[in-house]
Amino acid sequence: MIRGLTLLLCAAALSACSITSSNAPDSAADLGIDALTNIILPDDPPPDAREVLTPEAIARSPTSALLVVVEQSDRGLSVVPIAANRGTVQWLDGSGGGLFTRDGVLVGTRGLGFDLMTADVAALRAALPRGGGSDLLRVNRHLDGTNQMIAERYLCDLVSEGGETLSFYGRSFATTRLSERCMPVDGGPAFTNNFWVERDGTIRRSRVFVSPEIGSLRIDLIAD
Amino acid sequence: MSRRISRIASFLCAVGAAGVTQAQTVSSTGRVSQNTYGVPGLIDMPSARVQPDGELITSLLILTNETARAQVSFQMTPRFQAVFRYATIPDFLVVDGDLERTFDRGFDLRYQLFREGRYRPAVTIGLQDFGGTSIYSAEYLVASKAFFDGRLDVSAGIGWGRFGTEGGFTNPLGIFGDSLETRPGIDLGEGGTPEFDRLFRGDAAFFGGLAWKISDRWVFKAEYSSDAYEREEAQGIFDQEIPFNFGLEWTPREGVTLGAYAINGAEVGFNLQFALNPKRSPNGSGLDSAPQPVALRPPPAQNPDFWSTAWTQNPAAQNAFRDVLSANLQAAGLELVASKLTADSAEIRFRNLRYRSQAQAVGRAARAATASLPGTIETFILVPLNADSQTGTAVVLRRSDIEALENAPNGAGEIEALAGFTDAVGLGREGLEYQEDAFPRFSYRLGPFTQYGLFDPDAPIRADFGVELSARYEPLPGFILSGAVRQRIAGNRDEVDRENDSELPPVRTDTFIFAEENSPVVERLTADYLFRPGRNLYARISAGLLERQFGGISGELLWKPTGSRLALGAEVNRVVQRDFNGGFGFQTLDATTYFASAYFDHRNGFVSQLDVGQYLAGDQGATYTLTREFNNGWKIGGYVTLTDVTDEEFGEGSFDRGILLTIPLDWALGQPTRATGSAVIQPILRDGGARLRLANRLYPAVRDLSPPDLTDEWGRFWR
Known part of the structure; x- marks a missing residue:
């Protein structure tokens, strides 16, 4: 036992002084020891965006911003737009994760692990201004455990659930709440998404399913 | 517990650590209960069940008489499973008149002949320890049927070899020849040669039992075992009282199972199992950060300079583009090694030391190229190099396609359909400019x-x-x-x-x-x-x-x-x-x-x-x-x-x-x-x-x- 501990300490001591040129390939031994060290002595997690954001800071924001809450892990992060291509906006957070939206509807995530690679929500986007619709085709794509792209088709009903006033960071928004109830056509879980839409069509808040492992994201448009 | 067993245990814990981390994110996996030999089954007896495709399960059994078995089972195909076993039995081997601890390696192969139907049970044939020195050698044919929504699983089968030693009867396969009625003695020899002349020979015996799922975490098992532990009895390390085994298994978290068993009224056994599956990544598609977005070209009317080809006549301008490309590739974790720029095409040879998936590296290189090169360059010829600067295939992409498909719902499939693939040797080296810092x-x-x-x-x-x-x-290079x-x-x-x-x-x-x-x-x-x-x-x-x-x-x-x-x-x-x-x-x-x-x-x-x-x-x-x-x-x-x-x-x-x-x-x-x-x-x-x-x-x-x-x-x- 003592010998085993000595060996472990040796390995830890060695890793601390592992010196590598920046252009060398990754070493499995170094990565393994780093990972073990990180389990024993984890880095401090980045601060939750909800703790950092203030109405003043939001008012000063030069760009649009979203507050994203990963509901399952109760993690909050803020993202800002970095690019737009043919109607799809790419949003990035400080740690490199990101989102994609189209007309305010979430169509992709990155950096969460069990990401939504793309979502085809053309029927939903057409139905949102009408305030409802049925049998709307939605196709969610994700990479499975062996990196194969899996396309899951859903038929969704969009239903208005009445008016609701949202208040966050010192501002209030009059919205109509709609729910998108999706049933799988060929496998995948059933889920319900919610959208809080203002009179001008702006999606002020949404709650959208990403994957069984990540759960849903709650996305607030905190700066226009 | 002997020091050796504790060493095996520490090894298994290390192997199983990956299974533990993975367990946090996986819910329903379809994994079935295993026996003490590391295959789907009851306690000592097997069942006809199969694990999910790709399932890799490490298990360790320890008996109170200091017998231990460490096993790794792998579901190679949906029906075919292979098992490697390393076992140790105390006071077993006769060396110079003394009894010594023996170590034994063995392989099992199992194949599910029939899947379970509405009325038909699943049926599996198995060869246990057919390649080793045959301490555990046995063959079996077993059927399993589930009842009460799968909460009760009943198995019954016929065994030969070790599994034909309790309540054995003349081999029914003897109808195909008398020679099948006797099992040749074990030729310890050098070991390792599969002993095909012993398979399905000698006495056979029936076995059977049930597994009752008390809750999601607890399973009770009972079986009639056709293994009399004859050789262990002969060496005085086992004393069978009854041919029945009972056990309880607990799954504290997904992927980890602990079991305790009463074996033949003689010994108590403890079993520890870790499961993982290559198909279930603990991090999904990975936690890597979002890529840099594709940079779109402004319309020529808006920015005519961006679309000018004057740079083709200006080596300094060409080098400036190369430097920008190199920096953008670097930001994506890639190294620009060489490039050839013409008015309408760019060949980009880059080294990928970051992404295991070359497709991902090509995708990131394509995006870096959009952010680096003049507007008239419409064709990207992307050549990933391995760590030894070897080229393989060049991936030819149209810049317009990259721009159009970045966020398309089926963008990956569509860009693959539009990509060209050609041997990079055919591109030649003429006009190829190596980066100054690429070599040495x-x-x-x-x-x-x-x-x-x-x-x-x-x-x-x-x-x-x-x-x-x-x-x-x-x-x-x-x-x-x-x-x-x-x-x-x-x-x-x-x-x-x-x-x-x-x-x-x-x-x-x-x-x-x-x-x-x-x-x-x-x-x-x-x-x-x-x-x-x-x-x-x-x-x-x-x-x-x-x-x-x-x-x-x-x-x-x-x-x-x-x-x-x-x-x-x-x-x-x-x-x-x-x-x-x-x-x-x-x-x-x-x-x-x-x-x-x-x-x-x-x-x-x-x-x-x-x-x-x-x-x-x-x-x-x-x-x-x-x-x-x-x-x-x-x-x-x-x-x-x-x-x-x-x-x-x-x-x-x-x-x-x-x-x-x-x-x-x-x-x-x-x-x-x-x-x-x-x-x-x-x-x-x-x-x-x-x-x-x-x-x-x-x-x-x-x-x-x-x-x-x-x-x-x-x-x-x-x-």
Whole structure:
């Protein structure tokens, strides 16, 4: 036992002084020891965006911003737009994760692990201004455990659930709440998404399913 | 618990750690309950169930009489399962009149003949421990049927061999010949030769039992066992009271199961299982950050300068574009090595040291190119290079397609359909500008190393730890000088206390003498030249201290066309055994080895490799390797080598075979890296069928540079 501990300490001591040129390939031994060290002595997690954001800071924001809450892990992060291509906006957070939206509807995530690679929500986007619709085709794509792209088709009903006033960071928004109830056509879980839409069509808040492992994201448009 | 068992336990805990981390994210996996032999079943008896495809389960059984079994089972296909077992039984082996602890390796194979139907039970046939010294050898045919929504699972079967010892009756298969009624005695011999003449012979017996799922976490099991533990009884280490076993299993978290059993009223057994599956990544598609977005070109009217081709006449402007491209590739984790820019096309050769998936590297390179190059460049010719600057296939993409498909719902599929794939050799080198800092290229690492040895009866796991300094210098593309020096700090690989009784030239059985050196040793020091002699061809010439035990020269040629499932190779080596002290000296033992190799990707997850030729000890024969490869980089395979040495000349084990395992670290860590953890589990290291351990054989090094491997994970293009 003592010998085993000595060996472990040796390995830890060695890793601390592992010196590598920046252009060398990754070493499995170094990565393994780093990972073990990180389990024993984890880095401090980045601060939750909800703790950092203030109405003043939001008012000063030069760009649009979203507050994203990963509901399952109760993690909050803020993202800002970095690019737009043919109607799809790419949003990035400080740690490199990101989102994609189209007309305010979430169509992709990155950096969460069990990401939504793309979502085809053309029927939903057409139905949102009408305030409802049925049998709307939605196709969610994700990479499975062996990196194969899996396309899951859903038929969704969009239903208005009445008016609701949202208040966050010192501002209030009059919205109509709609729910998108999706049933799988060929496998995948059933889920319900919610959208809080203002009179001008702006999606002020949404709650959208990403994957069984990540759960849903709650996305607030905190700066226009 | 003996020290040996605790060593096995610590090994299993390490192996199982990955399973534990994974367990947090996986809910319903379809995994079924296992028995104490590491296969689906009750307690000692098997069931007809199968694990989910790809399931890899490590288990450890400990009995109160200090018997222990460590097992790894792998569901190779949805119906076919293979198991490797390492067992130890106390006071079992008679040596010079004394009873000694025995260690035993064994393999099981199981095949599910019928899946469960509405009325029909599932039926499985199994061969247990058919390759070892047969302490646990048994064969069985078993049926299982589930009731009450799967909460009750009932199994019944017929067993032979060990499973035909309690309540045995004359073999019903005797109708096919009297010889089937007697099971030949165990020929311990050198072990290792599958004893086909014993299968399904001798007395048979019925067995059966049930597993009752009390809750999601608890399972109760009861069985009538047809194993009388005859040999253990004879050695006085088991005292059977009743032919019934009872047990309780607890699953504290997904992927981990603990079991406790009363075995034959004689002993208590404890079982610990860790499960993981290469198909269930703990981090999904990875935690890597979002890519830089595609940069869109402004319309010519808005920014005419961006669309001007005046730069083609201005070398300084060209270099400025190259510098921007290099910086953008660097930001994406890629290194620009060379490029050729014309008014309408850009050939970009880049080294990928970050992404295991070349498709992802190509996707990131494509985006970097959009952010770097003038508007008129419409064609991107992207050439990923491996760590040795080798080219494979060039991926040809239209910039307009990249712009249009970045966020398309089926963008990955559509861009693959529009991409062109061509051998990079056909592009020629004319006009290709190497980056100034690309060559010479120097890299180094000073860090820890570990080296292990398995299955020595005196210590099942031996390992050395120490420090390694490695360096690599590449003055010209493909011409590489590299080496490594190691200093052992601690370990016990040298403590092997066995006579070398090999009847062959000691090309591998001196391994423990090599391990004795306590001064710094030159692990490897070689000059290599890797090049492409022509279309579809790859070549390598190496000279120097090729590995720890041999030095000399080595040459290899590989034919691997773009998109082909078949590759063919030839390899010739002329080597001399190095001095034990790891210096630059040589001993007198020399060898010439040569091989012709065929590699075939079956495209159903399996890859075959056949090597035919002459091995280090001068023996001639062939090695067949079959590997289950998952697209995420996991590889689990087995190989067997048969050469013209006799069983006696070969010694213990009779012939060389082993298990190969490669775990991609990006799968485990969630961060992009090309590093992998690999292990070769060789039951016994002998001199027959031995090959050189070359660091850079061509096929594994160039495979992912061309389709089909290049496109296997194309879904990561936009990742």
